[in-house]
Amino acid sequence: MMLPIELRRGIPASEPARFRRAEQRTTIVRVGLTAAMCAVLALAFFVARSQDVRHAPLVPSGTTGMLVLDLSASVSEGGLDATVEKLSSTDEKTGLVVFSDGAYELLPPGSPSRELSSLLRYFKVRADGTLPRNPWEEFRGGTRISAGMEFARQVLHREGVSRGSIVLVSDLEIDPDEIARLSEVLALIKSEGFEVRVVPLFPTEEKRALVEQLVGANAFVREPEQQELRTPEERSFVGLAPWLFVVAGALLMLNLAANENILARLEVRR
Template identity: 55%
Template structure:
């Protein structure tokens, strides 16, 4: 009886001398196969965890609340941009409105599209139709940003939210004694691990300096010019916007495939 030979195998008169190398190749092939499967599974998990929204106003993985200043210039385009961006990406947020006092208008988890009806109360378009009566006209009696932040923080605490994010929409036109209260509330909010972002309305240089002193420039979602768009910090930088984790996993997959082809390619023997 002749020993059975694998189809396509190279015949040799000393198979025992190659047995050790054959075992080593088998182990290497199994290790690379396991590494490829693990890398592929990792890539799938990373891809599933990536936020498909492009630079959302509320950071990924956060529970957001819009804190709306009703005494501000809400007819300005930045207000409409903010609401429309939240609706377009269907971000789920709560809504707290404030002027001299503050109260919760919508609970957290409300779809962003539910905020769109608010726009009709603040539209400045000239039409023959009388403007809708603003239900908050009598509510405006000054500006206390600190009160809006306090109520929003209480809402997150009531709902046991530990990964919150506050999106403050305000002109930041506040009195000197309010500056200290706002700074205290910002410190308390951030001390609880809650992110604070600001969409400044009518951002004059004086107000921008006040904002930078209290919140820091990184928290501002709009440049100083009147026609500047509202966008998250991640949208301004490739380093922040690119899915680096997924790219790293994809690169590892490519390297593993290249190693597999380089070390375990079939030996071509001419006849």
């Protein structure tokens, strides 16, 4: 017959008072490490909350994207080439719609973004300040953003996309009579669960404020550089690494290591 084994939390001692100071010291260390761990987790949480869509990929992760490019005459010197080059150098997948007075589909949803590089030559300004001749010159004129956005919405529906996103690249130079129609289209897009992002090509403050009222300031992505795609820091590991997350992770690991080293159970040899 096996006798039940009594489980004890510690080792019996004849003089427990001698260990009281060590017990207090251990309790203080344990509380301190717990507080430090909570602080690190809070830091990671607030860093995550502070991340801005302006520094995020153009196409929201987990969505099927449609890039909507404004080819109206007013964007000739607005950094369109930098935006196309940036997207073509990534591993994102996106469809492409171009618009001015009307809208046309150039790439279906899910196309590798590297296919945009074949179009890049049409958007680079030459030494004389003009753009090369391109297949869309005949319909370049006014800016009907609503036409491009509505066409992109229809393409996503045609492909049966349930979680899609539409990225508008434009100088936002819209006519007053276009505002009501654009507002209707944007409301419809949002009601269907599609995300909207805007890459502003150096618009006027008035036009930017107008579009912000329709899509919200958080939908805006950082404007492209006029002279170069990215600054040297952004191209380096320094610019790419999420350093606050790295620091928070390192502090968390140090905290856990200290906990294991200082507060580990005492091994008693038999």
